[in-house]
Amino acid sequence: xxxxxxxxxxxxxxxELHPFLAGAEFRDSSWHSNAxxxxxxxxxxxxxxxxxxxxxxxxMGKWFFRHGLGPEVVMSLSRDRDYLLTRRAPGxxxxxFLDKPEELCRALAGALQELHGISPAGLxxxxxxxxxxASANDPDGGYWDESVLMPEFPISSRAExxxxxxxxxxxxxxxxxxxxxxxxxxxxxxxxRFSALIDLGLxxxxxxxxxxxxxxxxxxxxxxTGRYTDEFLRLYGTDRFDYDMLRVxxxxxxxG
Numbered sequence: 595x596x597x598x599x600x601x602x603x604x605x606x607x608x609x610e611l612h613p614f615l616a617g618a619e620f621r622d623s624s625w626h627s628n629a630x631x632x633x634x635x636x637x638x639x640x641x642x643x644x645x646x647x648x649x650x651x652x653x654m655g656k657w658f659f660r661h662g663l664g665p666e667v668v669m670s671l672s673r674d675r676d677y678l679l680t681r682r683a684p685g686x687x688x689x690x691f692l693d694k695p696e697e698l699c700r701a702l703a704g705a706l707q708e709l710h711g712i713s714p715a716g717l718x719x720x721x722x723x724x725x726x727x728a729s730a731n732d733p734d735g736g737y738w739d740e741s742v743l744m745p746e747f748p749i750s751s752r753a754e755x756x757x758x759x760x761x762x763x764x765x766x767x768x769x770x771x772x773x774x775x776x777x778x779x780x781x782x783x784x785x786x787r788f789s790a791l792i793d794l795g796l797x798x799x800x801x802x803x804x805x806x807x808x809x810x811x812x813x814x815x816x817x818x819t820g821r822y823t824d825e826f827l828r829l830y831g832t833d834r835f836d837y838d839m840l841r842v843x844x845x846x847x848x849x850g
Contacts (some may be wrong), residue, residue: 602632608673615636633682639792641678648676650721651660651795655680658797661712664790665782683792687782692816697786699822702809703829705781705788710747710802714771720800722774724765729849730763743848744814745842746823747807751778755845762842772800777812806835807843 602620614634621633631644651673658664665683670676691698710736715814729736737754749755773780776797782790791797810827814820827835 608671608677610669610771611640611677611679614679621650622742637682639665639680639682643676643681645675646670647794648678650718651793652678654717655792657717659790663709663712664792664834665761666774671714680792681802682846683782683790685789688778688781688783689787689816690710691783691786694786695813695822696815696825699813699826699829701783701786701788702776702781702813703826703831705738705791706802706805707834707837708788708810708832709773710770712771714769714799717771717799720772720774720796720798720804722772723768723798723800725762726766726770726846727848729846730759735759736748739850740848742811743844744811744820746810746820747844749841749845749848752848754850758842758845759849760785762839762845763801763841763844766846767801768799770800770802771797772802772805773797774804775791776798776805776808778816785845801839801843803835803839806830807840811841 599621604615606613620635623633624631629641629647632640634640648670652670655664655667659666666681667678668681669679688698688702710849735756743749750763773791775793780791780793782792801806810823813822815827
């Protein structure tokens with residue numbers, strides 16, 4: 595993603611951040627969220643959101659850093675807004691490897707194997723899984739968004755998705771460390787190898803099929819083809835998951 599230089603007066607930020615930001619040339623690297631994210635060359639990223647919105651992400655970021663899975667959280671502040679300053683992880687986002695799809699599949703599968711192999715004991719429930727449970731208990735199911743569907747896991751209607759949610763809600767587990775938004779922009783690779791995960795606001799204890807679904811979705815979305823779905827799942831390990839549960843996740847995702 596192209597990053598544009600953004601002139602921002604230093605006085606707009608809390609004084610505690612000034613030593614890290616003084617003289618910096620901010621580059622807007624915001625993605626699909628309400629938060630603003632700036633690259634502060636060469637060492638930092640600064641994320642800004644409404645008050646209280648980044649507390650969870652800051653806590654998960656510190657946990658991921660201690661376990662070698664994410665960049666260092668340098669500072670977390672809550673003033674008029676929330677500010678989260680993290681150190682830049684070595685490497686590039688997985689988007690830089692679109693021209694090497696086989697290598698990309700191996701790196702993503704390896705990253706999820708490593709992540710899912712770590713115990714989530716003591717961690718809160720993933721915010722993504724919390725959303726699923728809330729949707730299943732909502733008489734209206736929440737908003738409907740079929741754009742998240744893929745041909746591999748077809749659902750023909752809102753009614754079918756709702757029925758699938760109700761029949762399978764008991765199958766969702768909270769036994770795996772998940773990222774919750776496992777998409778290419780959130781995976782950092784260094785020389786083709788897993789380096790770190792970023793944007794950790796949805797991470798926590800959850801169901802591995804959530805990460806697997808989004809990994810398949812992100813590969814299809816950015817590579818413009820579904821030809822690598824089976825290869826990615828094979829590399830992850832077909833004995834590690836239930837293929838039918840990916841369709842169940844699709845049903846939950848349709849309801850946000």
